Amino acid sequence: MQDFPRRRRMGETMKRIGTMMTRLAFAASALAFSLPGFAAVDRWKLNMTPGVTEVSQQVYDIHMIILWICIVIGVLVFGAMGYAIFKFRKSKGAVAEKWSHNDKAEVVLTVVPVLILIAMAWPATKVLVNMADTRDAEMTIEITGYQWKWGYRYVDSGVRFISSLERNSDDTRQLGSGMDPNGVKNYLLDVDRPLVIPADTKVRFVITAGDVIHAWWVPKLGWKQDAIPGIINDQWTLVKEPGIYRGQCAELCGKDHGFMPIVVEVKPKAEFAQWLAAQQAPAAAPAEGATPDTAEPAAADAAPTQG
Amino acid sequence: MGHSETHDPNIYYVPHGSRWPIIATLALFTTMIGAALTVNKVAVGHYVLYAGLAGVVLMLFGWFGDVIRESVKGFYNRQVDISFRMGMIWFIFSEVMFFAAFFGALFYARMFSVPWLGGEGDGVLTHEFIWNGYSAAWPTNGPLKIGGTFETVGAWGLPFLNTLLLLSSGVTITIAHHALRAGERGKLLVFLGATIALGALFLYYQGVEYYHAYHELGLTLGSGIYGSTFFMLTGFHGMHVTLGTIMLIVIWFRCAKGHFSRDHHFGFEAVAWYWHFVDVVWLGLFLFVYVL
Amino acid sequence: MAHDATAHHDDHDHKPHGFVNRWLYATNHKDIGTMYLVFSLVMFFLGGLMAMVIRAELMYPGLQLVEPEFFNQMTTMHALVMIFGAVMPAFVGLANWMVPLMVGAPDMALPRMNNWSFWIMPFAFTVLLLPLALKVFFGIGGGGPAGGWTLYPPLSLQGGDNVAFTIFAVHMMGISSIMGAINIIATILNMRAPGMDLLKMPVFVWSWLITAFLLIAVMPVLAGAVTMLLTDKFFGTTFFSATGGGDPVMFQHIFWFFGHPEVYIMILPAFGVVSEIIPTFARKPLFGYQAMVYAIASIAFLSFIVWAHHMFTVGMPLGGELFFMYATMLIAVPTGIKVFNWVFTMWKGSMTFETPMLFALGFVILFTIGGFSGLMLAIVPADFQYHDTYFVVAHFHYVLVTGAVFSIMAATYYWLPKWTGRMYNESLGNWHFWLSTIFVNLLFFPQHFLGLAGMPRRIPDYNVAFADWNFVSSIGGFGFGLSQLLFAYIVWDCARNKSLAKATDQVWEGARGLEWTVSSPAPYHSFVTPPVIDDSKLAHGDVSH
Numbered sequence A: 001m002q003d004f005p006r007r008r009r010m011g012e013t014m015k016r017i018g019t020m021m022t023r024l025a026f027a028a029s030a031l032a033f034s035l036p037g038f039a040a041v042d043r044w045k046l047n048m049t050p051g052v053t054e055v056s057q058q059v060y061d062i063h064m065i066i067l068w069i070c071i072v073i074g075v076l077v078f079g080a081m082g083y084a085i086f087k088f089r090k091s092k093g094a095v096a097e098k099w100s101h102n103d104k105a106e107v108v109l110t111v112v113p114v115l116i117l118i119a120m121a122w123p124a125t126k127v128l129v130n131m132a133d134t135r136d137a138e139m140t141i142e143i144t145g146y147q148w149k150w151g152y153r154y155v156d157s158g159v160r161f162i163s164s165l166e167r168n169s170d171d172t173r174q175l176g177s178g179m180d181p182n183g184v185k186n187y188l189l190d191v192d193r194p195l196v197i198p199a200d201t202k203v204r205f206v207i208t209a210g211d212v213i214h215a216w217w218v219p220k221l222g223w224k225q226d227a228i229p230g231i232i233n234d235q236w237t238l239v240k241e242p243g244i245y246r247g248q249c250a251e252l253c254g255k256d257h258g259f260m261p262i263v264v265e266v267k268p269k270a271e272f273a274q275w276l277a278a279q280q281a282p283a284a285a286p287a288e289g290a291t292p293d294t295a296e297p298a299a300a301d302a303a304p305t306q307g
Numbered sequence B: 001m002g003h004s005e006t007h008d009p010n011i012y013y014v015p016h017g018s019r020w021p022i023i024a025t026l027a028l029f030t031t032m033i034g035a036a037l038t039v040n041k042v043a044v045g046h047y048v049l050y051a052g053l054a055g056v057v058l059m060l061f062g063w064f065g066d067v068i069r070e071s072v073k074g075f076y077n078r079q080v081d082i083s084f085r086m087g088m089i090w091f092i093f094s095e096v097m098f099f100a101a102f103f104g105a106l107f108y109a110r111m112f113s114v115p116w117l118g119g120e121g122d123g124v125l126t127h128e129f130i131w132n133g134y135s136a137a138w139p140t141n142g143p144l145k146i147g148g149t150f151e152t153v154g155a156w157g158l159p160f161l162n163t164l165l166l167l168s169s170g171v172t173i174t175i176a177h178h179a180l181r182a183g184e185r186g187k188l189l190v191f192l193g194a195t196i197a198l199g200a201l202f203l204y205y206q207g208v209e210y211y212h213a214y215h216e217l218g219l220t221l222g223s224g225i226y227g228s229t230f231f232m233l234t235g236f237h238g239m240h241v242t243l244g245t246i247m248l249i250v251i252w253f254r255c256a257k258g259h260f261s262r263d264h265h266f267g268f269e270a271v272a273w274y275w276h277f278v279d280v281v282w283l284g285l286f287l288f289v290y291v292l
Numbered sequence C: 001m002a003h004d005a006t007a008h009h010d011d012h013d014h015k016p017h018g019f020v021n022r023w024l025y026a027t028n029h030k031d032i033g034t035m036y037l038v039f040s041l042v043m044f045f046l047g048g049l050m051a052m053v054i055r056a057e058l059m060y061p062g063l064q065l066v067e068p069e070f071f072n073q074m075t076t077m078h079a080l081v082m083i084f085g086a087v088m089p090a091f092v093g094l095a096n097w098m099v100p101l102m103v104g105a106p107d108m109a110l111p112r113m114n115n116w117s118f119w120i121m122p123f124a125f126t127v128l129l130l131p132l133a134l135k136v137f138f139g140i141g142g143g144g145p146a147g148g149w150t151l152y153p154p155l156s157l158q159g160g161d162n163v164a165f166t167i168f169a170v171h172m173m174g175i176s177s178i179m180g181a182i183n184i185i186a187t188i189l190n191m192r193a194p195g196m197d198l199l200k201m202p203v204f205v206w207s208w209l210i211t212a213f214l215l216i217a218v219m220p221v222l223a224g225a226v227t228m229l230l231t232d233k234f235f236g237t238t239f240f241s242a243t244g245g246g247d248p249v250m251f252q253h254i255f256w257f258f259g260h261p262e263v264y265i266m267i268l269p270a271f272g273v274v275s276e277i278i279p280t281f282a283r284k285p286l287f288g289y290q291a292m293v294y295a296i297a298s299i300a301f302l303s304f305i306v307w308a309h310h311m312f313t314v315g316m317p318l319g320g321e322l323f324f325m326y327a328t329m330l331i332a333v334p335t336g337i338k339v340f341n342w343v344f345t346m347w348k349g350s351m352t353f354e355t356p357m358l359f360a361l362g363f364v365i366l367f368t369i370g371g372f373s374g375l376m377l378a379i380v381p382a383d384f385q386y387h388d389t390y391f392v393v394a395h396f397h398y399v400l401v402t403g404a405v406f407s408i409m410a411a412t413y414y415w416l417p418k419w420t421g422r423m424y425n426e427s428l429g430n431w432h433f434w435l436s437t438i439f440v441n442l443l444f445f446p447q448h449f450l451g452l453a454g455m456p457r458r459i460p461d462y463n464v465a466f467a468d469w470n471f472v473s474s475i476g477g478f479g480f481g482l483s484q485l486l487f488a489y490i491v492w493d494c495a496r497n498k499s500l501a502k503a504t505d506q507v508w509e510g511a512r513g514l515e516w517t518v519s520s521p522a523p524y525h526s527f528v529t530p531p532v533i534d535d536s537k538l539a540h541g542d543v544s545h
């Protein structure tokens, strides 16, 4: 076993326990009011991100709707239960009544949940139908999951490269490395070559894998999609604001499943065009020859991709 | 302990302890360890496997022997009889569900995965980006032609003959059952014997068919999804026919020894049910594996 | 040999003598039930120990204790041990002990097969744990399976020698479960005392009747699925590879056709237990007995048509996504009926709060929370975010730990006096409940936040943004784990400590039903002649009106 936990941490541990209680209380109330600004508090994040696309916003909204419905039902049911527990206790002299059913109540309590469910299913269906519509995409990017890195190919221009965990995180994450993750910027969420996409453009992703199943997930885009060897799944996104958005592989894919992050860099259209042109110049010739063939992931792997 | 001396329906019967279950467990354990070692190519693996299987056979003789002796002595009352019946029915149901898994795989491949690879419906992109050039059809061994080219076994040759064999075996066993109920032992033995012969013949022709498939048609377990579903379905069915035939043989000897009376012959009925189940599964196979 | 059901059965002379005769050759439903329960407790500790390794590694960001590969083995084995080794055998043990007593039977319908069902289990787990044990203790081989309990190919096929062991162990567990289930069905349908009509049976018995049906229907499907894995790995089939015309997703369909009913296999008996306990301590008949039975049946039916809600992100056709979403949401209706009826049972009752009742009430609240998160997961677009995150982990631990496991603990406290003839230490029981409840929430509630904030499941290390809630969760985990030592002590104490108060036959003031008419401890042979059923003493009062 390693020298764990590191000494610095023991002190920190005490501090953490100290502040934990107050923070828990704060956290609970923050969830109850679901303050939008709260997301800025990084380390005690409670809720889903509303994300940066229309779809992610819709997903977030539907999440909040069902969350609130559940909370309201919970308050009613647990409230009734709590009332019963305090009111009808033997120690307070309660005498049990004998009745054991009530047809009217049973019918109501069957019908009302059905109505609530319909109220939930309706908006969910709408969002889903919208998400499934990949028509009119302006560009297509092929994503291939490998153990344990991501391959990207810009289908129209032929630019392709591999994106894997950035060095600093990789060194730090080794068992017993003695390095402190707190000191690494974007620990485990940074890559050597991010995926770059243009802002304000409907981008279609076609997603597959070269060995086992992976899943491509950037929370701020509002969805994840499995990458399955031999199968193509498609999804799309349209990000208005330039920025850098991070995610991770979300399907167990072997020992380094935790270490294949995703970084998407959204650039303004013009900048993106420049970037793409720069990629095309040196890499175009070898990249064009190889077609993606999941039966031979090694071939795709071997393609000279590192720029 | 046993309240065995009675037929009184108001008094329960509880069998005494038995050493067979624990022996059965050890035999099963040895078999499974042996099987695991064997597929992992450990040298002694198959010895362990065979030892385990021998243990299973021994256990079956011992356990059923006890049950038969107790039954013949008249220990079992009506309630026990019904418990046995329920046990057998639910066991057969579990077997049905086991086959359902493989039929499910067959239907899934035929209705979804193969058409999708060929670009139908939701498979447009899969086809366009990965398997361009593959055209979906059944039978298939997939876009990479796993296992090489092959031909299929025609439905109306041996498989059809086998269908007739199994169907008539269903008839003969029913005749045997009627004979048993009528107390005609000679007729019983003849028709039960005929059932066994039909079962054995079925297995023989299935063997011929497999030989033909492997050596002349190029159709093997490794022939892509077609070979996989074909051999797993027919293979598991064949194993069940084998088991059923062995059970029939045992029952034939028990009939010959006069174990069964006209209205007390659950052992016979259990085997008959099992045989009908094997029969019905075959009809499904014939239809979905061979004909369609 | 005809005994009156209520007569005293101090027939020690009828017990088989010697260890081998009594336990290895066992045919007595109580002995077999006891063995199941003890086995399950051992497995719970073993699976819990693995969970402790997981929580210890996740306490801080960075890898401190184990390699990622070993971490994945812990996750996989933790789940397999808990599901197949702890929860399922515990419920089978309860069924063995209680079903014959509750329906007025002498024993299980097929006592020798019952013995076989049990004894397969420890051997199945020997096969399952062998590769891991060889690695941990002797450094031999590559260790246990590491592809998750769901065994998805192609990843699961990348395992080394352990693949075959895992598959054959699953086969053995399947054989055991199927035979156990057949036995329970035959007992319930065939061994009831005259007058114990189907719609007079205790809800626990009903829940097991339906559970047993689910088991027989889906365990063979799991066996088929893993058999296909086996042939894909060793015999050249291509069920799960597109290269040969198969599809990795096909495995997921077959697996979850088993897997979803499986999770109800782990909760329906829990519903049964809670439906016994709440009326007893509310001193009021169960509200809506028939509705409760029909609700269980509807849940079982629906459980067959919702499986793909575990696969919303595999890229199903839109119509499939919608169908499985709607079907899944529907399950909230019959489950809601159950929750509401428990609350109505308490309403205008006369409640006391002994340990079994505390656990039952904890169950109702915490299971419902788990149900709510389940409902959220059923909403496809939202699941695109939730899937494979700690939100899912939080969901299923609420339904499994504070659901299934809490109900098992409730049942243990409820029937322990009947089993041992002594009252357990009530104040320690209270401590156990409160410690468990506080820590389990500390353990699993923050996992909702982690999941929503974006932490994937099945990872050994994470970004520092997730550090603090993970720390809280680990503290809760250790606390919850240690609290279970108390549970083991209380049970052991009750079984062994002769100075504890003797239990009466009825044990609880409000208890109704046949199992409370026999002596405590229950006589070695339950009902040798059929008991007379007194409708007014049924668990739910007279249900005929």
Ligand code: HEA
Pocket (backbone or CB within 6 Å): A070, A073, A077, A113, A114, A116, A117, C150, C263, C264, C266, C267, C309, C310, C311, C328, C329, C331, C332, C333, C335, C336, C337, C339, C367, C368, C369, C370, C371, C372, C373, C374, C375, C377, C378, C379, C383, C386, C387, C388, C392, C395, C396, C399, C400, C403, C404
């Ligand atoms: C005992 C086990 C158990 C139980 C009972 C449940 C119950 C439910 N589960 Fe859960 N589930 C699991 C065990 C269980 N689950 C496990 C182990 C996994 C993960 C497997 C893995 O991937 O490893 C999982 C995963 C899982 C998923 C997949 C998530 C994902 O991977 O993305 C989904 C999605 O739909 C789901 C849904 C549900 C639903 C809708 C219920 C419903 O039955 C819940 C119904 C209950 C209620 C809703 C509360 C009470 C009702 C009321 C008070 C009435 C009024 C309410 C309303 C009208 C809202 N579960």
Ligand code: HEA
Pocket (backbone or CB within 6 Å): C044, C045, C046, C047, C048, C049, C051, C052, C054, C055, C075, C076, C078, C079, C080, C082, C083, C087, C147, C148, C149, C150, C393, C397, C400, C401, C404, C405, C443, C457, C458, C459, C460, C477, C478, C479, C480, C481, C482, C484, C485
């Ligand atoms: C019935 C089923 C069941 C039960 C009871 C539990 C109980 C627990 N589970 Fe788990 N769990 C699953 C079923 C279950 N789980 C499943 C299906 C998965 C998914 C696996 C997969 O992804 O494939 C999973 C995954 C899972 C994960 C996610 C792993 C990952 O994604 O990488 C975690 C992490 O916290 C976890 C934790 C725990 C803890 C802390 C308990 C605790 O409740 C355990 C408490 C019990 C004890 C601790 C034992 C008793 C005490 C001792 C042995 C004394 C020693 C104690 C100390 C040293 C403190 N479980």
Ligand code: CUA
Pocket (backbone or CB within 6 Å): A145, A146, A148, A213, A214, A215, A249, A250, A251, A252, A253, A254, A256, A257, A258, A260
């Ligand atoms: Cu790739 Cu997980």
Ligand SMILES: [Cu+2]
Pocket (backbone or CB within 6 Å): C259, C260, C263, C306, C307, C309, C310
């Ligand atoms: Cu499910």
